[in-house]
Structures are given as C-alpha cells and as structure tokens.
Amino acid sequence: MTYHQPVPLLWWTRRRSYVVFVLRELSSVAVAWFVVHFLLLVTAVHRGPGAYQEFLDWSARPLILVVNLVALAFVVLHAVTWFNLAPKALVVRVQGQQVPPRMIAAGHFGAWFVVSAIVAWVLVVML
Amino acid sequence: MAGARKPAEPAGRVSTAKPSRVEAAAWLMFSAGGMVTALLVPVLMLLFGVLFPLGVLTPPDHAGFAALLSHQLVRILLLGLCVLALLHWAHRFRYTLFDGLQLDRTRTAINVLCYAAVLAGSVWAAVVLFA
Amino acid sequence: MPDTITLQVARYRPESESAPTLQEYEVPLREEWAVLDGLNYVKDHLDGTLSFRWSCRMGICGSCGMTVNGDPALTCGTFLTDYAPGPVRVEPLANFPVIRDLVVEIDDFLHKLPEVKPWLVRDDDGGVDDVEFLQTPEQLDAYKQYSMCINCMLCYSACPVYGIEPDFLGPAAIALAQRYNLAPATSAHQRLDVLATDAGVWACTYVGECTRACPKGVDPAGAIQRYKLTAAARTLLPWGKR
Ligand code: SF4
Ligand code: FES
DSSP: OOBOOOOOTTGGGSSHHHHHHHHHHHHHHHHHHHHHHHHHHHHHHHHOHHHHHHHHHHHTSHHHHHHHHHHHHHHHHHHHHHHHHHHHHOOOEETTEEOOHHHHHHHHHHHHHHHHHHHHIIIIIIO | OTTTOOOOOOTTSGGGOOOOHHHHHHHHHHHHHHHHHHHHHHHHIIIIIIIHHHTSSOOOOHHHHHHHHTOHHHHHHHHHHHHHHHHHHHHHHHHIIIIISOOGGGHHHHHHHHHHHHHHHHHHHHHHHTO | OOSEEEEEEEEOOTTTOSSOEEEEEEEEOOTTOBHHHHHHHIIIIIOTTOOOOOOOSSSSSOOOEEEETTEEEEGGGSBGGGGTTOOEEEEOOTTSOEEETTEEOOHHHHHHHHHTOOSOOOSSOOOSTTOOOOOOHHHHHHHHGGGGOOOOOHHHHHOHHHHHOTTOOOHHHHHHHHHHHSSTTSOGGGGHHHHSSTTTGGGOOOOOHHHHHOTTOOOHHHHHHHHHHHHHHHHHSGGGOO
C-alpha cells in the first residue's frame, strides 16, 4: 500500500511565498470593490451636487476609509506583481534579438506612471 | 484529502481531452482586465477612496465632473474598465476558491455564481454610466 | 563546528505501519557532505533498512529529490553544513504517493511526459534522415533553458495545484512541450490538444513555486505562462487555428 501524503486544507499558510501568492489572488476582491465604490460615486454625481458631496463625506467615514486603504494596498500589490510577471507571458523580439525581460517590466512600470499621472492631472488640475 | 487522491491513470488519458475555448476566453479576459486595472485602478482608488474624501486634494467640482461623465467616449471607456475589472475578479477569485479552499468539487456552482455576478455587475455599470 | 548532526528521517514501512514516522540518526557533519552522504552513512553504518533513491551524486540523474526541512531539493546538491547545527528533516517528495521511506511512486509523471510528444513533430512527413534542420544560435537560445530539465520532479512537489488536482499535466511536462514547440524544426500546434486543456495550462494559477524549486533554471512557470498566450490565440482566433 502506498501512502498518500495529505494536502492540508489551508496549505498556503505553510510557506511565505504561498501566503504572498494567496494575497496576490485576493487582490481581485479589492478590484471588484473598486468597481462597486466607483459606480456608487458615478450614481451620486448623476444625482446632483448634494449627493456627490454626501458620497465624499460617506467615503471619509473611518470604516469606509479603512476599507479603501486596504483595497488600495491590494490593488498596488496587484499592479506590482502584474507588471513583474508581464515579461513571462510576453516575449518580444526586436530585429531577431529578444528584448530583456527587465526592459519589458520597466516599460510596464513606465506606462503605469504615465497613465496615473494623466488621470491625476485630469481629475485634480483640469476639473 | 489523503484517500481522495486518484491513482495515476494509464497513459493516453490526457490526449483524449479537448482544448477548452471557454477557459481560453476566461483567461484572456482575466489578462485584459488585469492589465487595465493595474494601470488605472491604483490611482483612481488613491484619489476617490482616500485623497478626495479626506480633502487632501480638492475633489473635482460637480459641474465639470458631471460633464466629463456624460461624454459618450468616457462612458464607453469606463464601462469597458468596469466589465474587464469584473471579469478579472471572477477568474482569479474562482481559482482562489478551487485551490485555496480546495473546493474542487463545487467547480460548476462557483463558476456559475462568479460569472452571474459579472453579468449583474456589468448591467449595473451600464445602467449607472448611461443614466 | 560540531562533528555530528541529527537527521530526522521519514520512515514508512507499509507492511507494519499505516502512516510515516520520523526516526532520528546521528551522522558525521563533514564540510563536503551532502544530505545524500548522510543518508548513505545511515544505510551503510546505522540502519540498512532505510530506502531511498540516488544514482549520479552530481545533480544530473534527478533521482535523489526529497523534501529537506520542508523544501524540495536534490539531496546530492544540498549540504549538511548549511543546516548546522541541525536537526535536518528529510522526507519524501511532497504530492507523490510514498512507496517506502523516502521512495515515491513516479508513475503519474512517467505517464504524463510522453503525452506532450517530447520529440520533433513535423507537418510535412519529410524524412528526418535526408534533411538537415539548421538553426541559428538565437533559435537555440529560445528553448535551450527548457531542455535542461533532468526530470527530478521537484517542481511537481513544489506545485500546490498538482497537490490538489493530480490530473494537472504539471510544470516539467509543459516546459518540455515548450522545448519542442519553440524548436524551429517542429510544428507547435500538434500539442495544443494536450496543453490547452483544463488539466493543461489552464489549471495553472502562476504560483511560481516550480521555478523557485527547479535546480536547473528551467523556469517551468514562465514556460506555462508563455504558452497560455499561444493557447488563447490558437483556440480563439480564427486565423490562429493551424
Ligand atoms: S523542470 Fe526543473 S524541477 Fe521540474 S523536473 Fe525539470 S529539472 Fe526538475
Ligand atoms: S543523485 Fe543524481 S541528481 Fe542527485
């Protein structure tokens, strides 16, 4: 009789890298929460200036603020891990030479910075 | 889980499987969603979730913001962001349940629930954005 | 440096016990001794009933993989001094059924390897004998890393998905498939039916642990991730078909 080694139910608590993996996967919940929060914001804007201000006040309440801070941490984790993994799936060749994985990751981080700057500029400076 | 493990099957089993177009599509949407959310969500979450509510930065004034949100192109782009973000969530979350909690046996139910949530969320997003 | 170190070795004797137990042995701690040397000392001097696999003692046959202090490792390339003052826990590779002591059953892996057709597959039936397949150094570089695999199965042992879903084709088999997919003389779509399936690349959630465990720098996780893009394009795009 061979012995089948059991996999503990919470196997991912056994190893640091597994914990990081599960946290990375759970960042998707923060992404979903972002959609909910954002759609509530848009709803409030459509209702008028009063509702918009009310929504901002609601978001400033400690509980919501903590949720949003945690969500922010998770979406940053998502972005960083995502861009670091990008060169794994994407192998780019320029004139027969493979572009080094570091360059591809750097390109993604650069794009992240540019996109964030544009969004922030539109929302903070233009409006 | 020890006894539940299947013994090794004889050679030839895997080759009878079919390429899964559904999983391919789910992964592609997950990836597209992962890319747009990684680029856009952190800054939006930082601004609307933290800095604007706290008053660290002045939130956009209502008139200008409402005008921006009524722009057709902006609406389409935001709908795309919301739908892709939800598709990204659904794929990752269901696999977290399958593997992280070993809910392999309830695969079909979890799949249905996750993608039903995506559908509901997408309809909500369309209604809200195009109101 | 103390001159001995304790090995805590997993013992499993199916004829007399239903689950493994740990047994302690005191072995000499020498600068140049790998964990495998410690096990061989036990076998030769302390307890001849201990069973384990090994052959080359130079990290090339891939048969001495075990779990050392919780990590999958080649015991011939893992040194006792790195674990001093000990103890060192030596267990069989995780995720595989144990036959006896440190010996695991590898049939599942051996059945999966040929599934991916690890040889050159061509669309035209041109005989291999009368053509030369030339390749440039760049073309070789594209897959060379995947050809370094020694079938040690450390990656399977490190992969939680394989532990939970034993049907998963697994890291080394998919990396091996990519080794032939990326070779210039072969046609990649031949392996689509095996790779682009629920038990193929789509089961992988990129834990990345296989790549960390691999003693040969194969990067199976990268191979799988890269094939996902190929698989999606070939199964979904009308012109990606063949
Ligand atoms: S890919 Fe690496 S870890 Fe996996 S079997 Fe091959 S050499 Fe061993
Ligand atoms: S004995 Fe051959 S790889 Fe260790």
